[in-house]
Amino acid sequence: MNQMKKIQGMGAGARTRRWQVLRERHPRFAYEGYSVEEASEGVRVRYRFKLDPDIIFEPETVIEAGDWLRDAWDSEAMDNFAFNLGLVEMLSYWKAACSPEIVVRAGQMEAAQATWWQHLLKKGMGEYFYVNGIDIQRRDLVVLITNVGEEEGKKQVPRHSIPRDDMKRTRSNSRRDLALTSGGKDTVVTLEILREANKKFDCLLLNPTQAALDVARQALRDEWGKAIIVRRTIDPRLLELNKDGYLNGHTPFSALLAFLGVAVAVMGGYRSVIASNERSAEEATVEYLGVKINHQYSKSLEFETAFRKYCREFLKTKAEYYSLLRPLYELQITRLFARHKEYFPLFKSCNRGAKDNSWCGRCPKCLFVYAALYPFVERGETLEIFGDDLFEWDGAGEVLKAMLGLDEAKPFECVGTKEETLAALYLCAEKYKEQGRELPRGLKEIEEAVLDKRNDLEEVAERVMGAWGEKHHLGAAQEKAMRRMCR
Numbered sequence: 001m002n003q004m005k006k007i008q009g010m011g012a013g014a015r016t017r018r019w020q021v022l023r024e025r026h027p028r029f030a031y032e033g034y035s036v037e038e039a040s041e042g043v044r045v046r047y048r049f050k051l052d053p054d055i056i057f058e059p060e061t062v063i064e065a066g067d068w069l070r071d072a073w074d075s076e077a078m079d080n081f082a083f084n085l086g087l088v089e090m091l092s093y094w095k096a097a098c099s100p101e102i103v104v105r106a107g108q109m110e111a112a113q114a115t116w117w118q119h120l121l122k123k124g125m126g127e128y129f130y131v132n133g134i135d136i137q138r139r140d141l142v143v144l145i146t147n148v149g150e151e152e153g154k155k156q157v158p159r160h161s162i163p164r165d166d167m168k169r170t171r172s173n174s175r176r177d178l179a180l181t182s183g184g185k186d187t188v189v190t191l192e193i194l195r196e197a198n199k200k201f202d203c204l205l206l207n208p209t210q211a212a213l214d215v216a217r218q219a220l221r222d223e224w225g226k227a228i229i230v231r232r233t234i235d236p237r238l239l240e241l242n243k244d245g246y247l248n249g250h251t252p253f254s255a256l257l258a259f260l261g262v263a264v265a266v267m268g269g270y271r272s273v274i275a276s277n278e279r280s281a282e283e284a285t286v287e288y289l290g291v292k293i294n295h296q297y298s299k300s301l302e303f304e305t306a307f308r309k310y311c312r313e314f315l316k317t318k319a320e321y322y323s324l325l326r327p328l329y330e331l332q333i334t335r336l337f338a339r340h341k342e343y344f345p346l347f348k349s350c351n352r353g354a355k356d357n358s359w360c361g362r363c364p365k366c367l368f369v370y371a372a373l374y375p376f377v378e379r380g381e382t383l384e385i386f387g388d389d390l391f392e393w394d395g396a397g398e399v400l401k402a403m404l405g406l407d408e409a410k411p412f413e414c415v416g417t418k419e420e421t422l423a424a425l426y427l428c429a430e431k432y433k434e435q436g437r438e439l440p441r442g443l444k445e446i447e448e449a450v451l452d453k454r455n456d457l458e459e460v461a462e463r464v465m466g467a468w469g470e471k472h473h474l475g476a477a478q479e480k481a482m483r484r485m486c487r
Contacts, residue, residue: 081263124252183211252298286409396442
């Protein structure tokens, strides 16, 4: 505990020393094993991780399920997916000390598979490296040790791959899709596009907020499908370490959702796993030590493409993962969302207000959604959704400037690109003026600092609103339908 107090007492100027001290104290992190069992509430997966010399983590994930999963139960296939889910889960615990070695004892991996995970760690944990001042360029940052054998005192375990009969089952599945579901506007647009196309789907929700439950309930109306709930529990030991000064930071959460989605899809016989990640996720948040850091890396096309390849090569599954909204910017998606007023009282995108199902009205996420939605709905509707004009509070201008890229880094939030934020604020300012309203203080700051100095803002807005990303994984029919919908 004395060592922990020393770490906790380090000031901001010592953050570089902190991660170096922790790496020396905890030189190895191990993925020890996992267990999968059928339980009364569904399927329970427990993991065991060890931070040398003596810190043990045992988190668990429960897939709440009914007869649909029990009927499809395949212990060997589920074993494979549990192993892979553990590889994502371990990042949340490895980050406590940034150990230079990660040893995977829970199963064997091919060399190319291990390389894939090293890449995900470095790209998906970029924000974590940045906020903790970790040298992302050092060659000995982390090494992944796999296929350990007798020298580690462990028996070799079978290489994980889905059996051929499971591949056959996936090809002959029902024609339903599995939609990754949150409480935000992007999810709403995806689910309503699927409904309009008469595509049957079920919703997969991980630790759902009230907003996510409400959105799923509305989207699944008229007995359209069912909601599948997954509960993921963090080991309290990790939270204790965070309080004691161990490292914390962002992990590639959407990668966890991707693996979880494909696992449930294979077990439940779904055709596809559909995400709602958009083109805006491609923009880097900050450059650090010559490396572009993207808060939304696991929402990016690069990750989506890499994950699809991983599924084919190492999971041997035909269940397809893709994002329906990939060609569109957030601002375009918000215009589509504005057509679905029945969701206005239901959706929430604020992380700070998630626990009490509210909008905090102060964070970058709230301000971006407000700015993106305002041009496309009545003013009274925005005030009813958010409770106030979010441009009016004293700090709004500074947050908006950060989203425009006027600070060192964009906010580490899932917000639009700098250009589409500029387009949104221009459209907002024009609407205020058309309504004969004085610009609220935050928007007035942006007008004076940015908008008044540009003479191309109408062209910027037209370019963003008419854009279409040519790189995506949509089928020809899907692309045609999406293009038609965006006209």
